[in-house]
Amino acid sequence: QSQPIEREEAKSAAAQKVKIGIYFATWWALNVVFNIYNKKVLNAYPYPWLTSTLSLACGSLMMLISWATRIAEPPNTDLEFWKTLFPVAVAHTIGHVAATVSMSKVAVSFTHIIKSGEPAFSVLVSRFLLGETFPLPVYMSLVPIIGGCALAAVTELNFNMIGFMGAMISNLAFVFRNIFSKKGMKGKSVSGMNYYACLSILSLLILTPFAIAVEGPQLWAAGYKTAMSQIGPQFIWWVAAQSIFYHLYNQVSYMSLDEISPLTFSIGNTMKRISVIVSSIIIFHTPVQPINALGAAIAILGTFLYSQAKQ
Numbered sequence: 001q002s003q004p005i006e007r008e009e010a011k012s013a014a015a016q017k018v019k020i021g022i023y024f025a026t027w028w029a030l031n032v033v034f035n036i037y038n039k040k041v042l043n044a045y046p047y048p049w050l051t052s053t054l055s056l057a058c059g060s061l062m063m064l065i066s067w068a069t070r071i072a073e074p075p076n077t078d079l080e081f082w083k084t085l086f087p088v089a090v091a092h093t094i095g096h097v098a099a100t101v102s103m104s105k106v107a108v109s110f111t112h113i114i115k116s117g118e119p120a121f122s123v124l125v126s127r128f129l130l131g132e133t134f135p136l137p138v139y140m141s142l143v144p145i146i147g148g149c150a151l152a153a154v155t156e157l158n159f160n161m162i163g164f165m166g167a168m169i170s171n172l173a174f175v176f177r178n179i180f181s182k183k184g185m186k187g188k189s190v191s192g193m194n195y196y197a198c199l200s201i202l203s204l205l206i207l208t209p210f211a212i213a214v215e216g217p218q219l220w221a222a223g224y225k226t227a228m229s230q231i232g233p234q235f236i237w238w239v240a241a242q243s244i245f246y247h248l249y250n251q252v253s254y255m256s257l258d259e260i261s262p263l264t265f266s267i268g269n270t271m272k273r274i275s276v277i278v279s280s281i282i283i284f285h286t287p288v289q290p291i292n293a294l295g296a297a298i299a300i301l302g303t304f305l306y307s308q309a310k311q
């Protein structure tokens, strides 16, 4: 009698694993495509505040249409929900713009090597601002993360301070986003997909006035003319691709967050960075020195040790 039950349980555990595997593979693939088109756009059209705004606008529009046509069920939200979402959206906006500014100044691979140091920020913020303590192995794992990132940064051939600081600010902002959204998603009735949609809409409202103030429509128009004359009409498709894929990869990552623990999520995120680093180096022919690659490998190994230590 117990055998069929056990077999059923094993079957559903295997099905869950396959499901998570599909989520992860989709998340990484969408992220790689986003990073490539985002960098192609930024090379021809160096306006990271505008491209960040367009990514959020595109995702918001896609979701508003999906809700209006009932492709997706609209979320049932109240004022309290939006109030709790506000700090998450502020942190998401800062993290997104900072990463895009970074990628407009340095190689995509370098931004993501620095971004692989996010767990170190998470531990330091939790320790010094929230007073949380961790077992010794967690602190020890920060040594390769910080050391590896530092080695990669000092040996980076095209080092740029704004590019470096952008990635660091993005790390800090995303740690706060994760802390705030953990609170906001606890006991929530909104699905991962709709939670991210609401986050996009609120971030768009926050970012738009700042993007206009920092870069401004006149610069955008002049830059657009130059980009079109250099690239041709396919430039529009690059912008569309970076915007659509930005929304899709984030949506899939929030959908998988519904199904897995934050720890599994952070392992998935590190593996995502490996695919982005490797594919962007190949596609953009980024020059890498062996010592530089060693730094990246140590940082990433540190992130895996961190997830083991946290377990």
Ligand code: 3PG
Binding pocket: 095, 096, 097, 099, 100, 115, 174
């Ligand atoms: C962004 O533009 O928001 C960053 O590329 C996001 O980085 P992450 O989702 O890979 O942390």
